[in-house]
Amino acid sequence: MSNDGVNTSRRTFLIGLTSAVGAVGAIGAAVPFVKSWQPSAKAENAGAPVEVDASKLEMGQRVVAEWRGQPIWVVRRTDDMIANLDKLNGELKDPQSKEDQQPPYAANEWRSIKKEYLVLIGICTHLGCSPLFEEEPTVELKYGGFFCPCHGSKFDLAGRVYQGVPAPTNLVVPPHSYVSDAVIIVGSEEGETKA
Numbered sequence: 001m002s003n004d005g006v007n008t009s010r011r012t013f014l015i016g017l018t019s020a021v022g023a024v025g026a027i028g029a030a031v032p033f034v035k036s037w038q039p040s041a042k043a044e045n046a047g048a049p050v051e052v053d054a055s056k057l058e059m060g061q062r063v064v065a066e067w068r069g070q071p072i073w074v075v076r077r078t079d080d081m082i083a084n085l086d087k088l089n090g091e092l093k094d095p096q097s098k099e100d101q102q103p104p105y106a107a108n109e110w111r112s113i114k115k116e117y118l119v120l121i122g123i124c125t126h127l128g129c130s131p132l133f134e135e136e137p138t139v140e141l142k143y144g145g146f147f148c149p150c151h152g153s154k155f156d157l158a159g160r161v162y163q164g165v166p167a168p169t170n171l172v173v174p175p176h177s178y179v180s181d182a183v184i185i186v187g188s189e190e191g192e193t194k195a
Contacts (some may be wrong), residue, residue, distance in 0.1 A: 006054070011190040014154050025069065034193070043180060047056075048187065049067075049185050049186060050065050051183060051185055052183070052185075053182065053183050053185060054088055054182045057182075058064065059078045060076065060081065061075070062133045065186065071130055072116070072119065072121060073122040074184060075118040075157065076117050077115070077116055080187070081144065081157045082157075084143040084144075084157070084158060085158050088143065088156050090191050092133065092160045092162055093160075093163050093169075094143075094170055097160065100123075101169055101172050102170075103176075103189070106173045111160070112158075112175070113176070116186065119176050120171045120172065120174075121174050123171075124148040124150070124151075124153050124167055124171075125168055125169045125172070126153050126165075126166040127166075128150075128166040129151070131146035131148040131171075132149060134146065135147055140154055142159075144157055144159065145157050151166045153166050153167035155167070155170070160174065174186050175188065177193045178191050179192075
């Protein structure tokens with residue numbers, strides 16, 4: 001068989017060039033497809049840990065942050081607020097926090113790593129409303145706490161639910177840790193989790 005007039009080196013070059021362009025095109029099509037499997041930056045940021053500087057909070061005050069689209073409350077409790085927690089045990093559904101509503105390091109009488117700072121997800125465990133913070137005693141809360149005006153659920157200043165209200169469990173304590181005395185990382189337990 002004769003190859004008269006056929007340039008085999010040119011044919012080989014064109015086949016190689018076509019294959020290379022096809023490979024680049026295939027990779028170009030595959031990259032966006034594979035990237036679509038990864039979470040978006042917005043989704044990654046929504047679950048990212050949040051830093052809360054509670055050092056400027058005065059005693060008895062609360063600051064609100066947001067983590068995973070939920071309000072996070074950090075309350076700096078006074079000595080009186082902490083002392084009054086034991087006085088309510090007979091009026092609470094779960095005074096010892098036996099339900100799994102907090103990390104193990106916050107399963108104590110004040111439901112926090114440090115007595116002074118309370119960290120809670122500010123959503124009522126009944127129907128998802130956001131209770132009001134009452135730092136002073138009220139008709140509903142004789143030592144202060146959290147009152148949900150939607151359906152009347154009440155929680156003390158450790159986020160523990162009262163008996164006889166619609167909320168079934170205590171307010172949730174999110175995973176958190178300390179990077180300094182009063183700087184809290186919500187959503188990460190990589191810092192200090194001991195008082």
